[in-house]
Amino acid sequence: MKYSIFSLARAALSGHKNWQRTWRDATPKDHYDVVIIGGGGHGLATAWFLASEYGIKNVAVLEKGWIGSGNAGRNTTIIRSNYGLPGNTGFYELSMKLWERMEQDLNYNAMVSQRGVVNLYHSDAQRDAYARRGNTMRINGIDAELLDLTAVKKMMPFLNFDNARFPVQGGLLQRRGGTARHDAVVWGYAHAASALGVDIIQNCEVTGFVRDANGKVTGVETSRGKIGAGKVGMAVAGSSSRVAAMAGLRLPIESHVLQAFVSEAIKPLLPNVMTFGAGHFYVSQSDKGGLVFGGDIDGYNSYAQRGNMPVMEDVCEGGMALMPMIGRVRLLRQWGGIMDMSMDGSPIIDKSPVDGLYLNAGWCYGGFKATPGSGFVFAHLLARDTPHEEAAKFRLDRFRRGAMIDEKGQGAQPNLH
Amino acid sequence: MRIVCPFCGERELGEFTYLGDAKPVRPVAGASEDEVFDYVYLRDNVAGATSEYWYHGGGCRAWLKVARNTLTHEISSVEPALGAGAARVGA
Numbered sequence: 163m164k165y166s167i168f169s170l171a172r173a174a175l176s177g178h179k180n181w182q183r184t185w186r187d188a189t190p191k192d193h194y195d196v197v198i199i200g201g202g203g204h205g206l207a208t209a210w211f212l213a214s215e216y217g218i219k220n221v222a223v224l225e226k227g228w229i230g231s232g233n234a235g236r237n238t239t240i241i242r243s244n245y246g247l248p249g250n251t252g253f254y255e256l257s258m259k260l261w262e263r264m265e266q267d268l269n270y271n272a273m274v275s276q277r278g279v280v281n282l283y284h285s286d287a288q289r290d291a292y293a294r295r296g297n298t299m300r301i302n303g304i305d306a307e308l309l310d311l312t313a314v315k316k317m318m319p320f321l322n323f324d325n326a327r328f329p330v331q332g333g334l335l336q337r338r339g340g341t342a343r344h345d346a347v348v349w350g351y352a353h354a355a356s357a358l359g360v361d362i363i364q365n366c367e368v369t370g371f372v373r374d375a376n377g378k379v380t381g382v383e384t385s386r387g388k389i390g391a392g393k394v395g396m397a398v399a400g401s402s403s404r405v406a407a408m409a410g411l412r413l414p415i416e417s418h419v420l421q422a423f424v425s426e427a428i429k430p431l432l433p434n435v436m437t438f439g440a441g442h443f444y445v446s447q448s449d450k451g452g453l454v455f456g457g458d459i460d461g462y463n464s465y466a467q468r469g470n471m472p473v474m475e476d477v478c479e480g481g482m483a484l485m486p487m488i489g490r491v492r493l494l495r496q497w498g499g500i501m502d503m504s505m506d507g508s509p510i511i512d513k514s515p516v517d518g519l520y521l522n523a524g525w526c527y528g529g530f531k532a533t534p535g536s537g538f539v540f541a542h543l544l545a546r547d548t549p550h551e552e553a554a555k556f557r558l559d560r561f562r563r564g565a566m567i568d569e570k571g572q573g574a575q576p577n578l579h
Numbered sequence: 580m581r582i583v584c585p586f587c588g589e590r591e592l593g594e595f596t597y598l599g600d601a602k603p604v605r606p607v608a609g610a611s612e613d614e615v616f617d618y619v620y621l622r623d624n625v626a627g628a629t630s631e632y633w634y635h636g637g638g639c640r641a642w643l644k645v646a647r648n649t650l651t652h653e654i655s656s657v658e659p660a661l662g663a664g665a666a667r668v669g670a
Contacts, residue, residue, distance in 0.1 A: 403622070404624075412621045412622065412623065412624075413622070414622070415622065416599065416600075416624050417626070417649070461596075462633075463599070463624065463629070464649050464652065465626045466649070466651060466652050470592050471592070472593035475593075505619075505620050562616050562620075574619050
């Protein structure tokens with residue numbers, strides 16, 4: 163079905179009782195050209211780009227639960243392209259450009275809101291680092307503005323500017339950054355991919371790989387039977403190691419839990435996405451009024467999808483340092499998602515060492531903003547068997563070659579990225 | 580999640596720092612590039628029972644070897660890891 167002002171008017175006249183299901187809940191066929199494991203944003207975006215850009219429409223997306231039930235439904239919905247290192251800079255800007263046209267491409271309202279992302283700085287050294295990052299962005303054609311204290315005060319007069327320990331000195335602003343409605347991103351890609359013939363198969367857990375005599379992956383074993391595949395792509399960040407282990411692979415990844423939080427709804431306050439530079443705290447305000455925020459990962463390996471109190475306390479302290487007036491706002495919900503923390507903090511999009519199996523993994527806790535870009539370059543890799551030029555550095559063998567993309571400079575200690 | 584330190588008793592998680600899986604063993608000097616690569620970068624990333632190193636920085640400053648389930652966060656045993664803290668109490 164095609165969404166427009168007319169479809170909205172028609173539905174309104176019939177009391178909104180006749181909306182059609184927006185995508186087909188398919189049953190598995192025996193064989194597909196490409197099978198994608200993981201019905202999150204990345205997997206569905208990959209399927210849509212395969213069908214729309216690369217003409218490969220005999221595609222299935224297999225999802226263990228319901229689509230968007232993993233990290234696509236557990237993030238803080240922030241989109242931005244303010245990265246500093248070659249490999250990341252171009253890729254995240256590709257993704258940002260795809261966010262800007264996504265709703266038209268998909269004919270689906272994903273509530274993409276370019277309200278701006280401000281990273282606050284609190285010292286001279288941090289200002290210099292942010293100026294450098296901003297310059298890196300600008301020479302790569304990405305918008306960035308360094309704000310001084312006056313500009314930040316004008317934009318966010320409610321911040322605590324009397325913090326003696328971590329005074330707000332200014333911020334780095336990317337105006338094109340912002341937020342998007344996470345569930346609508348999933349449903350939008352499902353809607354558009356399904357319309358092009360992609361089979362979206364829910365409650366279908368992959369339990370093993372089917373291999374031929376040469377070891378090539380020729381399909382998957384699932385809870386709904388065997389499904390043959392020309393190629394199999396994994397987009398299961400959080401569980402990449404578990405799925406790869408079924409093919410005998412060990413990855414440079416650890417799974418860690420990241421918590422996120424939402425407060426009760428308050429009147430419009432935050433004009434943008436804002437991050438605290440002296441701790442780890444990032445926040446935006448949803449259209450429903452809740453403050454959506456998060457901080458660091460808990461720091462220990464976990465598949466439990468729930469975290470612990472120390473990080474919760476740390477995140478809330480970060481929020482209080484910036485906005486003391488939220489102290490009496492109650493926390494409404496808190497949850498955890500499982501992150502693929504890679505050894506350098508950057509993703510892996512590459513052929514795996516097993517023929518026929520392709521990896522899209524290692525998103526750390528930056529996967530949501532990458533959704534369209536990830537789908538695009540992964541579809542390119544699956545269709546052409548060569549990496550897209552903007553993902554050419556996200557190779558699996560970069561760790562062996564010493565070609566890490568380590569934005570934070572932490573080395574091979576995943577819980578510090 | 581709380582950890583029962585063998586030296587300090589039950590303490591809250593914020594006192595501890597995580598290193599990671601206790602399984603990888605540092606290769607000997609002169610080991611092959613493959614062995615070093617494996618040690619530095621590759622992980623089993625177990626979903627289930629695993630053994631890992633934690634540091635009790637907010638307490639006795641001993642390294643601990645903790646048996647924990649990554650699916651449930653349940654801790655089944657905590658032992659001193661080999662090193663200064665363990666040697667001091669004769670563990």
